[in-house]
Amino acid sequence: MASIRHEEIVIVDYGSQYAQLIARRVREAQVFCRIVTPKVKASELQGPQLKGVILSGGPNSVYENGAPTLDPAVLDLGVPVLGICYGMQLISHLLGASVKPAAEREFGHRNLVCNGASDDGLFAGTPATQAVWMSHGDQVHAAEGLFDALAATPTCPYAAVRFKSAGRRLYGLQFHPEVVHSEHGAAVLRNFLFRICGVSGDWRMASFIEEWTARIRETVGTGRALCGVSGGVDSTVAAVLLHRAIGDRLDCVFVDNGLLREGEVHDVIGFFTDNFHMNFKCVSAGPHFLSELKGISDPEQKRKVIGRVFVETFRAEQLLAREHGAQFLVQGTLYPDVIESQSAFGGPTAVIKTHHNVGGLPKDLGFTLIEPLRDLFKDEVRALGHELGIPDHLVWRQPFPGPGLAVRVLGEVTEERLAVLRKADLVVREEITRAGLDRQIWQAFAVLLPVQSVGVMGDGRTYENTCAVRAVTSVDAMTAEWARLPYEVLATISRRIVNEVRGINRVVYDISSKPPATIEWE
Numbered sequence: 001m002a003s004i005r006h007e008e009i010v011i012v013d014y015g016s017q018y019a020q021l022i023a024r025r026v027r028e029a030q031v032f033c034r035i036v037t038p039k040v041k042a043s044e045l046q047g048p049q050l051k052g053v054i055l056s057g058g059p060n061s062v063y064e065n066g067a068p069t070l071d072p073a074v075l076d077l078g079v080p081v082l083g084i085c086y087g088m089q090l091i092s093h094l095l096g097a098s099v100k101p102a103a104e105r106e107f108g109h110r111n112l113v114c115n116g117a118s119d120d121g122l123f124a125g126t127p128a129t130q131a132v133w134m135s136h137g138d139q140v141h142a143a144e145g146l147f148d149a150l151a152a153t154p155t156c157p158y159a160a161v162r163f164k165s166a167g168r169r170l171y172g173l174q175f176h177p178e179v180v181h182s183e184h185g186a187a188v189l190r191n192f193l194f195r196i197c198g199v200s201g202d203w204r205m206a207s208f209i210e211e212w213t214a215r216i217r218e219t220v221g222t223g224r225a226l227c228g229v230s231g232g233v234d235s236t237v238a239a240v241l242l243h244r245a246i247g248d249r250l251d252c253v254f255v256d257n258g259l260l261r262e263g264e265v266h267d268v269i270g271f272f273t274d275n276f277h278m279n280f281k282c283v284s285a286g287p288h289f290l291s292e293l294k295g296i297s298d299p300e301q302k303r304k305v306i307g308r309v310f311v312e313t314f315r316a317e318q319l320l321a322r323e324h325g326a327q328f329l330v331q332g333t334l335y336p337d338v339i340e341s342q343s344a345f346g347g348p349t350a351v352i353k354t355h356h357n358v359g360g361l362p363k364d365l366g367f368t369l370i371e372p373l374r375d376l377f378k379d380e381v382r383a384l385g386h387e388l389g390i391p392d393h394l395v396w397r398q399p400f401p402g403p404g405l406a407v408r409v410l411g412e413v414t415e416e417r418l419a420v421l422r423k424a425d426l427v428v429r430e431e432i433t434r435a436g437l438d439r440q441i442w443q444a445f446a447v448l449l450p451v452q453s454v455g456v457m458g459d460g461r462t463y464e465n466t467c468a469v470r471a472v473t474s475v476d477a478m479t480a481e482w483a484r485l486p487y488e489v490l491a492t493i494s495r496r497i498v499n500e501v502r503g504i505n506r507v508v509y510d511i512s513s514k515p516p517a518t519i520e521w522e
Contacts, residue, residue: 006032006049006202006203007031007032007049007051007199007200007201007202007203008032008033008034008049008050008051009026009031009032009033009051009052009053009054009193009197009199010033010034010036010040010045010050010052010053010054011023011026011033011034011035011036011053011054011055011056012035012036012037012038012040012053012054012055012056012070012074012087013035013036013037013038013056014038014055014056014057014058014060014068014086014087014090015056015058015059015060015068016056016057016058016059016084016085016086018056018057018176018178018179019035019056019057020035020335020478021178021179021478021479022054022056022084022178022189023035023335024178024377024475024478025177025178025185025186025189026054026189026193027203027377027380028186029189029190029193029194029199029201030201030202030203030204031051031193031199031201031202031203032202032203033054034375038068038069038070040071040074041071041073042071042073042074042076042077043073045074045077046077050077050079051079051193051197051198051199052079052080052081052082052192052193052196052197052199053074053077053079053080053081053082054081054082054083054084054087054192055070055081055082055083055084055086055087055088055090055091056084056085056086056087057084057085057086057087057135057136057176058085058086058087059086060086061099061101061137061138062086062089062090062092062093062099062138063093063099063100069090069094070090070094072094075091075094075165075168075170076167076168078167079169079197080169080170080171080192080196080197081168081169081170081171082171082172082173082192083170083171083172083173084172084173084176084177084178085135085136085173085174085175085176086136087172088140088161088172088173088174089138089139089140089172091163091170091172092140092143092146092147092163092172095146095163095165096146097140097141097143097146098140098141098143099138099139099140099141100138100139100141101137101138101139102136102137102138102139102155102156103155104155105136105137106134106135106136106153106155106156106174107134107135107136108133108134108135108181109131109132109133109134109181110131110132110133110134110153110154110155110156110159110175111129111130111131111132111153111154112129112130112131112132112151112152112153112159112160112175113128113129113151113152113153114126114128114129114130114150114151114160115149115150115151115152116128117148117149117150117162118148118162119148119150119160119162119171120162120169120171120195120196121191121195121196122150122160122162122171122188122191122192122195122196123150123151123160123188123191124191124195125187125191126184126187126188127184130182130183130184131181131182131183132153132159132175132176132177132181132182132183132185133175133176133179133181133182133185134153134156134174134175134176135176136174139156139158139174140158140161140172140174143158145164146163146164147161147162147163147164147172148161148162148164149161150162153175156174158172158174159173159174159175160172160173160174160175169196171192171196173188177189205380205383205384205386205387206387208384209241209244209384209387209388212241212245212372213241213244213245215372216241216242216245216246216370216372217245217246219328219368219370220245220246220249220327220328220370222249223249223326223327223328224246224249224250224251224325224326224327224328225242225246225249225250225251225326225327225328225329225330225370226250226251226252226253226326226328226329226330226367227239227242227250227251227252227253227329227330227331228252228253228254228255228310228329228330228331229252229253229254229268229272229280230254230268230332230400230402231254231264231267231268231271231272231397232332232397232399232400233378233381233382233385233394233395233396233397233399234332234333234334234373234378234381234399235331235332236271236332236385236390236394237332237373237381237384237385237388237390237395238330238331238332238371238372238373239252239276239278239330239332240276240385240388240390241372241384241388242330242370242372243276243278244388248279250278250279250330251279251281251326252272252278252279252280252281253280253281253282253283254268254269254272254280254281254282254283255282255283255285255310255313256282256283256284256285256286257285257286257289257306257309257310257404258285258286258287258289258290258415258418259286259289259306259403259404259405259406259413259418260404260405261400261404261405261422261425261426261429262422262423262425262426263426265282268282269282271394275390275391275394283313285309285313288309288313289306289309290413290414290415292305292308292309293305293306293406293412293413294412295412296412296413297411297412297450299407299522302403302406302407302413302522303403303407306402306403306404306406307402311329326367327367327368328367328368328369328370329367329368329369329370330370330371330372331369331370331371332371332373332381333371333373333374334373334374334376334377334378334381335374335375335376335377377475377477377478378399378475378477379475382395382396396438396439398438398441398442398443398444399442399443399477401520405418405421405422405425407520407521407522408421408425408445408446408447408448408520408521408522409421409447409448410447410448410449410450410521410522411450417448420448420465420501420502420503420504421446421447421448421467423497423500423501424446424448424467424497424501424504425445425446427446427493427496427497427500427501428444428445428446428469428471428493428497429444429445431489431492431493431496432444432471432489435485435486435489437483437485437489440473440483441471441472441473441483442472442473442474442477442480442519443470443471443472443474443519444469444470444471444472444483445469445470445471446467446468446469446470446497447467447468447469447470447510447521448465448467448504449465449466449467449468451465451466452464452465452466453466453505453506455505455506457498457505462505463505464503464504464505464506465503465504465505465506466504466505466506466507466508467497467501467504467506467507467508468507468508468509468510468521469490469493469494469507469508469509469510470482470510470519470521471483471485471509472513472514472519474514474519477519479513479514479515480513480514480519481513482510482511482512482513485509490509493507494507
């Protein structure tokens with residue numbers, strides 16, 4: 001496979017909820033990064049492309065038995081190392097300092113005061129006093145002579161440090177620069193990348209296209225590839241990129257799984273027919289999916305069943321016949337999908353849920369999997385789509401889960417419940433569009449709950465379903481805030497759903513952020 005080499009920052013994931021945000025901030029600076037497990041060996045990282053290492057925060061205490069640690073040789077790779085929260089404590093622990101529970105834990109905003117000591121530019125261009133976000137219960141103690149203290153808060157004397165270690169460039173931050181609550185955190189990270197690590201920032205979508213085009217051509221050779229498309233931005237971008245690389249040797253199959261939104265089948269066929277010139281086929285498989293989902297309420301089971309039936313559907317296609325079939329299966333899997341479906345690169349981060357196109361695929365796949373977007377976040381995929389010339393209305397289409405409405409019908413999925421949800425969901429989408437909020441909202445949709453409640457309609461008692469409306473704002477789906485929709489928009493949505501959708505007599509609005517909730521309910 002064609003070699004792709006960029007300047008690289010390695011992030012060691014110690015299980016922090018913010019580890020992926022560190023990656024986002026590094027990518028935003030146009031620097032390539034990857035996340036690895038704490039078990040990584042220094043020998044696996046060394047190379048001319050490595051420019052720096054960042055150790056993330058984490059929920060453990062470094063003095064606990066079994067706490068994740070680090071190959072000490074990583075500190076001797078000759079590149080700068082930045083420890084954040086647990087990462088700072090770990091470097092201190094490895095170098096002989098004492099780490100103990102803090103007299104006063106720090107959670108939330110604190111005022112950080114820089115002391116003016118030379119920091120090699122870590123705080124260059126930022127105020128001497130700035131608000132930062134703390135989230136820790138331990139602190140470094142008994143560290144005299146180990147480092148220079150660069151900044152402090154009223155309760156944390158070592159909030160930022162530069163370690164005194166001959167031949168090493170080691171830094172520590174007890175606060176979290178990667179979160180937006182640290183008002184100059186992004187600038188601090190950029191200073192680490194550009195001033196201390198000396199990166200040039202060579203991560204560009206244009207070069208990504210060139211590199212992956214070459215990589216795909218080498219991988220596929222003279223063979224054929226099959227791409228499952230949904231009409232969403234991820235699979236559309238993946239398909240256009242593959243088509244650019246291998247042309248008519250790409251076959252796009254759109255599976256109507258019976259779990260799509262109102263008008264979705266017609267829209268997707270129109271997208272590919274009107275905008276692209278690819279081998280395209282629509283397969284109607286709704287009854288098969290619904291029969292396999294019969295009696296299943298557990299969300300993980302739903303996702304695994306849908307992943308299995310997708311592959312079965314592809315295998316059943318004549319396109320896969322041995323004499324002229326595809327040897328490669330293309331998917332629009334993104335980095336957040338990988339992170340949520342399995343611990344990132346084997347790290348300790350918890351598995352959140354199975355994505356049908358990651359953990360839901362069977363082991364005996366029968367194809368060589370090609371996932372060109374696997375290292376990208378959603379906003380990077382949209383930037384890639386622009387570079388590929390995909391129309392804006394496709395690039396900015398709201399995300400839609402691979403399992404479709406199956407994970408928005410809570411409980412068992414039936415045709416009757418799907419029909420109710422489709423009508424309610426259409427109302428939500430229409431009113432968000434009518435209010436001109438499409439580009440401000442990351443996702444807006446309806447969820448049919450397995451809950452009935454008493455209502456009164458036409459002076460009569462009703463006992464019908466409850467519909468939840470979910471609208472969130474986000475950049476990359478790793479974190480999300482519930483959208484503060486105008487009351488009049490919410491009122492219109494509720495009124496229309498109750499009046500137009502038979503079977504629903506109550507509408508509620510979900511005001512949960514991610515974390516602690518996920519964007520989808522299942």
